[in-house]
Amino acid sequence: MISRDTSPDNSDIPLPAVFKEWFAARGWVPHPHQLEMVRAARKGLDSLVIAPTGGGKTLSGFLASMVELADNAPAGLHTLYISPLKALAVDIHRNLETPISEMGLPIRVETRTGDTPQSKRARQKEDPPHILLTTPESLALMISYEEAWTLFAGLKRVVVDEAHALAGTKRGDQLALCMARLNRIAPECRRVGLSATVAHEDALRGWLAPNGKPDGVDIIRGGGGVRAEVSIMDGMDLPWSGHYALHAAERVYQEIGKSGVTIVFVNTRAQAEVLFQTIWKINDDNLPIALHHGSLAVEQRRKVEAAMSRGALRGVVATSSLDLGIDWAAVDLVIQMGAPKxxxxxxxxxxxxxxxLDTPSRAILAPGNRFEVLECLAAIEGVDAMRLDGDPPRPGTLDVLAQHILGLACSAPFNPNDLYDEITSAGPYADLDRQDFDDVLRYVEDGGYALRAYEKFKRLFRKANGSYEVAGPKVIQRHRMNIGTIIQEPTVKVRLRRGPVLGEVEEYFINGLEPGDTFVFGGRLLRFDGFRETTALVSEAKGDAPKIPAYMGGRLPFTTFLSDQVREMLADPSRWNRLPEQVSEWLRLQQWRSVMPGPDQLLIESFPRHGKNYLVAYCFAGRNAHQTLGMLLTRRMERAGYGPLGFVASDYVIAVWSVRPVTDVAALFDEDMMGDDLEAWMDESSLMKRTFRNAAIIAGLIERRLPGQEKTGRQVTFSADLIYDVLREHDPDHILLRATRMDAASGLTDVARLAEMLHKAQGRITHRRLDRVSPLAVPILLEIGKESVYGSGMDDLLIEASDDLIEEAMGGIVHGELPLS
Structure with missing residues (x-):
């Protein structure tokens, strides 16, 4: 958090004596950006702190508040800290208590999350602490209470940690709207954003600003730390396909044994379970290694976090559940399994x-297949050049706005004109059209045109003076029970028959099990014994052939920047010398057999194999966009008489196979497929229905939790599908259908990225007709059978992943005999 004292003169430090003495007693001085934050606070500025991990961002966010409260801490809430993680809020609480206690400051710090007891929440309304640490969801709940106007009246500062992780998400939309309400309650309140990785600085400043304008937020930069040491794990036989990187498990175990504490990051929860089991089986030295992901019970995750904090673990296998914030200084190695995306x-x-700051972060990447080697190298080059990536924050969504409007009505009546002005002061909604606002308000009032006849959707009452108030206490109760924007797949609790709840798995997965089936969860092999009400009962099992939970929504999106870098690397042989010999030889063989996909072209290969015809397109648009493309291509191929049999997609490539060969590739990939074909597919797509269900839950149309009961996932899905069909037929411009289409631009269908790829490809398609599979196509063909969607052709034509396919692509050439021209 601080740096070592290199100068005894600290007379220019803008801190009270007690702070200077505290730092000096430890031989420390504050970082310049921490002091600059104190100066910015005295000037009444909104600020964004960009500082590397370990550079004292968190203290910079609180130092000004601690200084202001040091001499005279009046009753009431002074500073509100917003964290994307409950665990991070708890960790920050612990870290703040130390300097406050040691300096004897009259400052009370507390947390307020979903885990906070009801008695403590009630007490905080009457007697709030000086500094309150909370989450976006808990803040939205607090704002829905009548007491919000008194609770936040004296608020001086809002500190948003890991701001980059919230901006551009629905949680970020919710938080931006809540901050707009806070500024209406406390106009003098100032905002502070904290972040280590910011790709789009102006966009993040606009999201943070009280008026949505970037120039209203000052950037304060922290000094750079020691450059990270990042390498690709070498000396392994690299698979052609697959994403779990289990081939590297032995090497990972060796690295854990050589290091102090290691975090092994994976990209999906299923991969976490499988990898943990694989490492545990070879843990001959009984090293303390744990598992951490979002489906595990909260108690289990907290035990792992506590063990990490006290240095009791040598390693932990984790998903993005440990991506953010928690400060474990003892961690000296990160291993990324598979490509980082x-x-x-x-x-x-x-x-x-x-x-x-004075210790280099050390990381090793273990690619899961040959394409991922390219992605890993591109990512390392990006780290070296500090080329941050990711999409800029998009406009605020209408479903979140609907939830927020109802929450404000629960707190106090409102005038729609005043509310529109307030909402458009929030960055994500700065350009919100008044008609869209009015349509959302109408939906919140009575459900809109197609639903207004139903009494259950009447949630607001319009008074004679034009203002709105909530329709009754039942509306308030139900709204507060369903606040939030995090929508997970319907899950079922997993409980040991004679023991505790272990966590939750997706409902569809459990419904596919028969009593006696086994699966891996929480690092254990379990046998499914049956249901007791809505809980899956399990017992410890023996054996080594479990069924593995396939968690939905676990794949991380592949950024456009990395996609472009991989394409450029493929097209530039001078960069191949940094690749393992297996991979560079694979690329040279592709160059000899076919052609490499260029950075500004769409390479499509077609070839016959085993009585079927294959078409492989190197789009590099990400798995979600490719899945949507596959659906559209098979529809077009069906109409054209090609007899599509199925498709399979990865982040890099899509392969389609059919009864007859495609004769007009350019027509097949014409961007007009984004018209009627897309509309027809979206109308019937289960992915679109799932997207609508999520929007309907957030907007309060479908309530997951009701007083005394909670709907099952099946009930929620059934209700959503019925309403979706009604709205499509009778109110096609309903705001929830608009919200669904907005969500479809990214996320599960990634329509916007697909449209961009098709547009760029027009007139730049290179079609190679081959007599056999190309080397570059082998990885995607090895995926066939793992996920397929069939047309009207045969429904059982799967390709077995075998050495025959690789031998066919290599054409009998052995290592060292490959022609170079």
């Missing part, structure tokens, strides 16, 4: 190691 994400994970 983004430079900014990789930097965030690397920052978990060497949590000090």
């Amino acid at each position: 983004g430079v900014s994400r990789l930097l965030q994970r690397i920052g978990r190691a060497g949590h000090r």
Whole structure:
């Protein structure tokens, strides 16, 4: 948090004597950016602090508040800290208590999250602490209470930690709207954003600003730390396909044994379970290694975090559940299993190691297949050049706005004109059209045109003077029970038959199990015994062939920046010398057999194999966009008479196979597929229905939790599907259908990225007809059978992953005999 004292003269430090003495007693001086934050606070400025992990961002956010409260701490809430993680709020609380206690400051700090007891929440309304640490969801709940106007009346500062992780998300939309309300209650309140990785600085400043304008927020930069040491794990036989990187498990175990504490990051929860089991089986030295992901019970995750804090673990296998914030200085190695999918994400994970500015973060990447080697190298080059990536924050969504409007009505009546002005002061909604606002308000009032006949959707009452108030106490109760924007797949609790709840898995997965089936969860092999009400009962099992939970929504999006870097690397043989010999030889063979995909072209290969015809397109648009493309291509191929049999997609490539060969590739990939074909597919797509369900839950149309009961996932899905069909037929411009289409631009369908890829490809398609599979196509063909969607052709034509396919692509050439021209 601080740096070593290199000068005894600290007379220019803008801190009270007690602070100077506290720093001096430890031989420390504050970082310049921490002091600059104190100066900015005295000038009444809003600020964004950008500082590397371990550079004291958190203290910079609180130092000004601690200084202001040091001499005279009046009753009431002074500073509100917002964290994207409950665990991070708890960790910050612990870290703040030390200097406050040691300096004897009259400052009370407390947390307020979903885990806070009801008695403590009630007491905080009457007697709030000086500094309150909370989350976006808990803040939205507090704002829905009548007491919000008195609770926040004296608020002086809002500190948003890990701001980059919130901006551009629905949680970020919710927080921006809540901050707009806070500024209406307390106009003098100032905002502070904290972040280590910011790819789009102006966009983040606009999101943070009280008026949505970037120039209203000052940037304060922290000094750079020691450059991270990042490498690719070498000396392994690299698989052609697969994403779990289990081939590297032995090497990972060796690295854990050589290091102090290691975090092994994976990209999905299923991968976390499988990798943990694989490492545990070879843990001959009984090293203390744990598992951490979002489906595990809260108690289990907290035990792992506490063990990490006291240095009781040598390693932990984790998903993005440990990406952010928690300060474990003892971590000295991060291992990324599989490709990182983004430079900014990789930097965030690397920052978990060497949590000090004078200690280099050390990371090793273990690619899961040959394409991922390219992505890993591109990511390392991005880290070296500090080329941060990711999409800029997009406009605020309408479903979140609907939830927020109802929450404000629960607190106090409002005038729609005043509320519109307030909402458009929030960065994500700065350009919100008045008609869109009015439509959302109408929906919140009575459900809109197609639903207004139903009494259950009447939630607001319009008074004679034009203002709105909530329709009754039942509306308030139900709204508060369903606040939040985090929508997970319907889950079922997993409980040991004679023991505690272990966590939750997706409902559809459990519904596919028969009593006696086994699966891996929480690092244990479990046998499914049956249901007791809505809980899956399990018992410890023996054996080594479990079914593995396939968690939905676990894949991380592949950034456009990394996609472009991989394409450029493929097209530039001078960069191949940094690749393992296996991979560079693979690329040279592709160059000899076919052609490499260029950075500004769409390479499409077609070839016959085993009585079927294959078309492989190297789009590099990410798995979600490719999945949507596959659906559209098979529809077009069906109409054209090609007899599509199925498709499979990865982040890099899509392969489609059919009865007859495609004769007009350019027509097949024409961007007009984004018209009627897309509309027809979206109308019937289960992905679109799932997207609508999520928007309907956030907007309060479908309530997951009701007094005394909670709907099952099946009930929620059934209700959503019925309403979706009604709205499509009778109110096609309903705001929830608009919200669904907005969500479809990214997320599960990634329509916007697909449209951009098709647009760029027009007139730049290179089609190579081959007599056999190309080397570059082998990885995607090895994925066939793992996920397929069939047309009207045969429904059982799967390709077995075998050495025959690789031998066919290599054409009998052995290592060292490859022609170079």
